[in-house]
Amino acid sequence: MIRMKTSSYFLPDLRDAPSEATTASHRWMLQSGMIQSTVSGIFTWLPLGLRVLEKIKTIIRQEQNAIGALEMLAPTLQPATLWQESGRYDDYGLEMLRINDRHDRVLVYGPTAEEVFVDVVRRCVQSYKSFPLNLYNIQWKFRDEIRPRFGVMRGREFLMKDGYSFDLTEKASKITYRNVFRAYMRSFYRMGLSVIPLQATTGPIGGDFSHEFHVVAQTGESALYYDAVLDDRNVPRFEVSDFQGIYAMVDEKHAPEQCPVPLNQLRVARGIEVGHIFHFGDKYSAPMNAQVFLKEGRKVNLQMGSYGIGVSRLVGAVIEAFHDERGIQWPISIAPFSLGLMHLQESLEPEAAHVYDRLQAAGIETLWEDRPLSSGEKFALMDMWGLPFQAILSEKNHHKGHIEVKIRRTGERHFFALEEFLQWIL
Numbered sequence: 001m002i003r004m005k006t007s008s009y010f011l012p013d014l015r016d017a018p019s020e021a022t023t024a025s026h027r028w029m030l031q032s033g034m035i036q037s038t039v040s041g042i043f044t045w046l047p048l049g050l051r052v053l054e055k056i057k058t059i060i061r062q063e064q065n066a067i068g069a070l071e072m073l074a075p076t077l078q079p080a081t082l083w084q085e086s087g088r089y090d091d092y093g094l095e096m097l098r099i100n101d102r103h104d105r106v107l108v109y110g111p112t113a114e115e116v117f118v119d120v121v122r123r124c125v126q127s128y129k130s131f132p133l134n135l136y137n138i139q140w141k142f143r144d145e146i147r148p149r150f151g152v153m154r155g156r157e158f159l160m161k162d163g164y165s166f167d168l169t170e171k172a173s174k175i176t177y178r179n180v181f182r183a184y185m186r187s188f189y190r191m192g193l194s195v196i197p198l199q200a201t202t203g204p205i206g207g208d209f210s211h212e213f214h215v216v217a218q219t220g221e222s223a224l225y226y227d228a229v230l231d232d233r234n235v236p237r238f239e240v241s242d243f244q245g246i247y248a249m250v251d252e253k254h255a256p257e258q259c260p261v262p263l264n265q266l267r268v269a270r271g272i273e274v275g276h277i278f279h280f281g282d283k284y285s286a287p288m289n290a291q292v293f294l295k296e297g298r299k300v301n302l303q304m305g306s307y308g309i310g311v312s313r314l315v316g317a318v319i320e321a322f323h324d325e326r327g328i329q330w331p332i333s334i335a336p337f338s339l340g341l342m343h344l345q346e347s348l349e350p351e352a353a354h355v356y357d358r359l360q361a362a363g364i365e366t367l368w369e370d371r372p373l374s375s376g377e378k379f380a381l382m383d384m385w386g387l388p389f390q391a392i393l394s395e396k397n398h399h400k401g402h403i404e405v406k407i408r409r410t411g412e413r414h415f416f417a418l419e420e421f422l423q424w425i426l
């Protein structure tokens with residue numbers, strides 16, 4: 001089996017903080033070799049970064065599948081005619097990238113995909129028996145942001161999980177909305193994040209009922225207003241009903257004169273928007289004629305919701321939440337590797353190979369720093385990559401039969417014999 005060694009891995013050599021980075025996540029993603037900037041707001045994902053992106057996708061996918069949502073894949077390019085039909089073609093403005101093909105037909109690089117999903121559904125389902133339907137995809141989007149910045153957090157091309165639900169009645173569609181809300185909260189929780197859901201306005205997507213999900217962080221671009229009780233992380237809250245009656249508003253929804261929370265109890269914070277869900281009834285199904293006949297013969301517009309998670313933005317948001325001055329501190333569920341292995345003297349290479357193989361056999365994803373670097377350089381790199389555990393082999397400890405293990409997040413160190421170590425980590 002192949003051992004993942006830094007000597008044969010693809011890692012760029014950036015000693016210093018890149019000058020364009022103004023936030024921790026942008027800096028560490030470039031410096032640790034997760035991404036490269038290709039052109040403003042557009043990134044290439046290198047092997048290390050792609051591993052994290054894929055793990056985030058897997059968590060999101062599992063939680064969507066668990067509520068019965070079905071994965072599919074819509075194209076990135078869409079015909080402008082669909083957007084004219086929904087009435088959004090002109091509203092979307094300069095953020096939408098429009099492309100003329102060789103026949104002079106206009107395509108858009110999808111900034112979102114309500115129209116495409118409505119079109120898919122209206123073309124193949126006539127009977128009420130096909131519903132409810134909850135479809136999603138994880139696909140690249142493009143928005144020509146006026147100020148791309150903070151690396152992947154405000155890119156122009158970015159990965160979004162977007163889902164669209166179709167129900168026969170408003171009541172059923174609100175139940176779907178609640179299921180997606182829970183799946184979102186569970187997804188963020190599994191990534192180690194504490195995320196606050198807030199009531200939101202519906203913006204250009206439109207509709208009548210909406211929540212935004214935010215990671216509280218100083219570098220966030222949104223202003224949040226919420227009751228301090230939400231800072232209590234001891235109670236995991238996943239359901240819409242767990243938040244009912246607790247004041248939490250994004251900037252545009254916050255009305256100081258109507259806020260029931262006393263000032264000393266009101267948190268005013270910055271947030272990174274990692275998800276956004278809408279219930280909007282027939283806003284798209286009416287103009288686009290997505291209708292079905294009910295059992296009793298009556299024709300109704302489908303009731304819809306749409307649900308988005310910023311998959312690539314989450315990579316940055318997690319780093320904003322978990323880093324220190326030396327680098328990243330990955331939560332174990334989405335770390336590119338669980339453990340970084342290093343040997344500090346050349347003579348210990350065979351021992352390191354043996355430890356690697358035992359870890360691999362135990363299913364622990366390991367990156368081995370095997371290059372001829374100084375111990376200090378190895379420690380610095382390991383801390384920057386932020387793998388949750390480090391295993392350090394040195395001659396001093398080897399004589400005592402010990403492996404040194406460092407927990408990146410806490411800095412705690414343990415000394416174990418190999419068998420003990422394997423038992424501890426499993």
Ligand code: ATP
Pocket residue numbers: 112143145152153154155156157158159160273274275276308309310311312313
């Ligand atoms: P923002 O307020 O940050 O501009 P948005 O409200 O325009 O985001 P939505 O239309 O709600 O975004 O899209 C769903 C999700 O896609 C957002 O919650 C966010 O996580 C992500 N997203 C939106 N724009 C970007 C971007 N430029 N780069 C990365 N992720 C983005």
Ligand code: MG
Pocket residue numbers: none
């Ligand atoms: Mg936006």
Ligand code: MG
Pocket residue numbers: 273
């Ligand atoms: Mg927004």
Ligand code: MG
Pocket residue numbers: 212273275276
């Ligand atoms: Mg939004």
